Amino acid sequence: MRYGYWMPVFGGWLRNVEDERMQASWEYTSRVARRSEKIGFDLTLIAELNLNDIKGVDAPSLDAWSTSAALAAVTESLELMIAVRPTFHLPALLAKQAANIDRISGGRVSLNVVSSWWAEEAKKYGVQFDQHDDRYARTSEWLDVVDSAWKHDHFSYSGRYYSVNDLVLQPKPVAKPRPKIYAGGESEAAKELIAQKCDAYVMHGDPPERIAEKIRDMSERREKNNLSAMQYGVAAYAIVRETESEAKKELERITDVKQSAAGYQNYQQWIANTQLEQRVSLEDYSVSNRGLRSGLVGTPQQVADRIGEFERAGAGLLLLQFSPQMEEMERFSNSVIGRSKTAAQRT
Numbered sequence: 001m002r003y004g005y006w007m008p009v010f011g012g013w014l015r016n017v018e019d020e021r022m023q024a025s026w027e028y029t030s031r032v033a034r035r036s037e038k039i040g041f042d043l044t045l046i047a048e049l050n051l052n053d054i055k056g057v058d059a060p061s062l063d064a065w066s067t068s069a070a071l072a073a074v075t076e077s078l079e080l081m082i083a084v085r086p087t088f089h090l091p092a093l094l095a096k097q098a099a100n101i102d103r104i105s106g107g108r109v110s111l112n113v114v115s116s117w118w119a120e121e122a123k124k125y126g127v128q129f130d131q132h133d134d135r136y137a138r139t140s141e142w143l144d145v146v147d148s149a150w151k152h153d154h155f156s157y158s159g160r161y162y163s164v165n166d167l168v169l170q171p172k173p174v175a176k177p178r179p180k181i182y183a184g185g186e187s188e189a190a191k192e193l194i195a196q197k198c199d200a201y202v203m204h205g206d207p208p209e210r211i212a213e214k215i216r217d218m219s220e221r222r223e224k225n226n227l228s229a230m231q232y233g234v235a236a237y238a239i240v241r242e243t244e245s246e247a248k249k250e251l252e253r254i255t256d257v258k259q260s261a262a263g264y265q266n267y268q269q270w271i272a273n274t275q276l277e278q279r280v281s282l283e284d285y286s287v288s289n290r291g292l293r294s295g296l297v298g299t300p301q302q303v304a305d306r307i308g309e310f311e312r313a314g315a316g317l318l319l320l321q322f323s324p325q326m327e328e329m330e331r332f333s334n335s336v337i338g339r340s341k342t343a344a345q346r347t
Contacts, residue, residue, distance in 0.1 A: 001307055001310070001311055001315075001316060001317070001318060002042040002043060002316060002317045002318070003040060003041050003042055003043075003317075003318055003320065003337060004041065004042060004043030004044060004045060004079075004081070004233070004317055004318060004319045004320065005036065005041055005043075005044055005045070005319065005320045005321065005322065005325075005329065006044070006045050006047065006319060006320070006321050007029055007032065007033070007044045007045065007046045007047070007067075008020075008022045008024070008028070008029065008032065008325050009024060009029065009046060009047055009061055009062040009064065009067065010024055010047070010049070010052050010053070010054045010055060010059070010061050010062075011023055011024035011052070011054075011055055011059065011060065011061075012054060012055065012323055012324075013054060013237070013287060013288055013291075013321045013322075013323055014054075014254050014286065014287065014323050015054060015055075015285060015286055015287075015288075016254060016255070016256055016286050017253075017254060017323070018055075020323045020324050020325075021324040022323065022324050022325045022326070024052075024059070024060040024061055024062055025060075025062075026062070026067065026070065028325075029062065029067060029071070030070065030071065030074055031326070032044075032325055032326060032329070033071050033074070033075050033078055034074060034075060035326065035329070035330075036078065036329060037075055037076065037077045037078040039329065039330065039333035039334075039337070040333050040337040040338070041078070041329070041333070041337075042077075042078070042079060042317075043078065043079040043080075043081055043110075043317065043319075044071075044078055044079070044080060044081065045081045045083065045112060045319055046064045046067055046068050046071070046080065046081065046082050046083060047064060047083045048064035048065075048082070048083040048084060048085055048088070048114070049061055049118070049121065050063075050088075050121060050124075050125055051118070051120075051121045051124065053118065053121075054288065057120075064082055064083055064084075065082065065097060065101075068080050068082045068101055068109070069100075069101045069104060072101050072104040072105035072108065072109070073104055073105075075105070075108075077108070078108065079108050079109075079110055080101070080105060080108055080109050080110070081110045081111070081112050081182060082098070082101075082109065082110070082111055082112065083111075083112040083113075083114050084098075084111050084112070084113055084114065085113075085114050085115070085116045086113065086115070086116075086135075086138055086139045086142035087115075087116045087122065087127055087128055087129065087130065087135070087138065088116070088125075088127055090162070091141075091142045091143075091145035091146045091149070091162055091164075092145055092146075092149055092164050092167055092169070094146060095145070095146045095149035095150055095169055096149070096169055098111065098146075098173070098179060099150060099169060099171065099172060099173040100171075102173040102174055102175055102179055103171060103173065103174055105174075106174060107173070107174030107175040107179075108175075109173070109175065109179050110175075110179050110180040110181070110182060111146075111179060111180070111181050111182065112182045112183065112184075112202065113139060113142075113143065113181060113182070113183045113198065114183070114184075115135040115136055115138075115139050115185065115190070116129065116130075116135060133187075133189045136185075136187075136189040136190060136193050137160070137161070138161045139193060140193055140197065141157075141159040141160065141161045141162050142161070142162060143181070143193075143197045143198075144157065144159070144197075145157055145162050145164060147178060147181075147197075148167075149164075149167055149169045150169070150172060150173055150178045150179070151172075151177060151178060153167070153168045153169065153170070154166050154167070154168060155167045180199045180200060180231075181197070181198045181199050181200070182198065182199065182200040182201070182202050182233065183198045183200075183201065183202070184201065184202040184203060184204070186204070191217070191218065191221065192221065194218070195218055195221035195222050195224075195225060195227070195230075196221075196225055196227070198230070199230065199231065200230055200231035200232065200233060200317075201214075201215075201218050201230050201231075201232050201233070202232075202233040202234070202235070202317075202319060203232070203233065203234050203235065204235055204289050204290040204293075205234065205235045205236050205237070205289060205290035205291045205292065205293040205294035206234070206290065206293050206294065207293065207294070207295060208306070208309035208310050208312070208313040208315075209313070211232075211234055211310060211313045211314070211315055212312075212313035212314060215232050215313060215314040215315070216314075218230060218232070219314075231316055231317065232314055232315045232316060232317070233315060233316070233317035233318065233319050234294060234310060234315045234317070234318055234319065235289040235290065235291050235294065235319045235320075235321070236291050236294035236295075236296045236318055236319070236320055236321070237287045237291030237292050237294070237296065237297075237320070237321045237322075238296040238297075238303065238320050238321070238322060238328070238332055238336075239251055239296070239297040239298075239328075240296075240298070240299070240300055240303050240328075240331055240332055240335050240336060241298075241299065242299065242300075243299065244298050244299055244302065247297050247298050247299065248297070251292070251297055254286055254287065254323070255286040255287075255292070256286075287321065288321070289319075289321070291321050294306075294310075296318075296320075300335035300336055300339055301339075303335075303336050304336055304339050307336070320332070
């Protein structure tokens with residue numbers, strides 16, 4: 001299992017806890033990134049939103065791209081999975097920008113392609129906001145341009161949404177044949193696009209048996225297109241304590257739902273503009289990306305056993321959220337990652 005985490009570019013992940021002791025600042029994120037690669041974490045996901053959907057639109061949020069470029073220069077092994085929304089970036093220019101950051105990092109950049117869901121944010125920033133299936137049609141063309149720009153020169157393309165003429169992009173990315181492209185989505189349009197044009201599928205939190213069903217479905221779609229196997233990741237919020245009762249006490253604290261919280265209205269917009277396979281609960285509202293449904297709550301052994309279930313389901317990456325970040329990452333590293341590596345060495 002590879003261990004990844006969401007970089008706290010919004011100052012935290014809990015909608016019901018105002019101060020999580022994790023600042024939306026360069027000083028904090030750089031400290032988190034440098035420490036994380038020394039204690040067993042393989043990857044960080046840098047989310048892209050210009051407004052803060054967790055703590056409310058008036059709260060600070062860091063820019064994903066300039067933050068990622070800076071992190072590339074101060075880390076050594078950490079994969080930088082940068083979220084990107086096609087409606088906010090022309091594909092050829094984004095391909096150039098990503099290639100440059102990839103070279104700064106020595107080939108450690110990957111993309112998490114996200115079809116925009118937040119209509120109000122797009123309006124505030126003057127960006128086109130398409131309806132659901134139109135967003136995926138746009139994303140399909142966007143991916144074609146980015147992929148070809150990374151691999152070829154003197155490339156031309158003419159589509160409904162994008163066109164380039166005799167495009168030259170130098171220098172190319174270090175990563176070959178291209179930086180890895182992750183994506184997530186639960187609508188039919190999303191799954192078909194991901195199966196055809198991406199390298200890895202990242203899923204919202206769900207129990208291992210549900211994740212296994214999703215992996216089987218995506219694997220079948222890949223086979224129909226005569227494509228190689230994908231990689232699979234799962235979002236999860238982790239609470240590790242010495243006793244089960246301590247873990248449950250922390251769970252109760254963070255799920256004490258207040259519908260008046262600053263991020264609640266933004267959460268309702270997300271629900272309205274996505275097509276999810278399952279209804280969400282107010283507990284899901286408390287922690288983003290259905291992270292609690294993954295069930296990584298309990299003692300070190302309970303959490304390690306649950307991770308084993310995800311591995312057997314076919315997942316090879318966990319995208320974890322912690323609060324407060326530094327303290328809980330250290331705890332997870334010491335009690336879970338170290339335990340897993342010791343067990344693997346024994347077998």
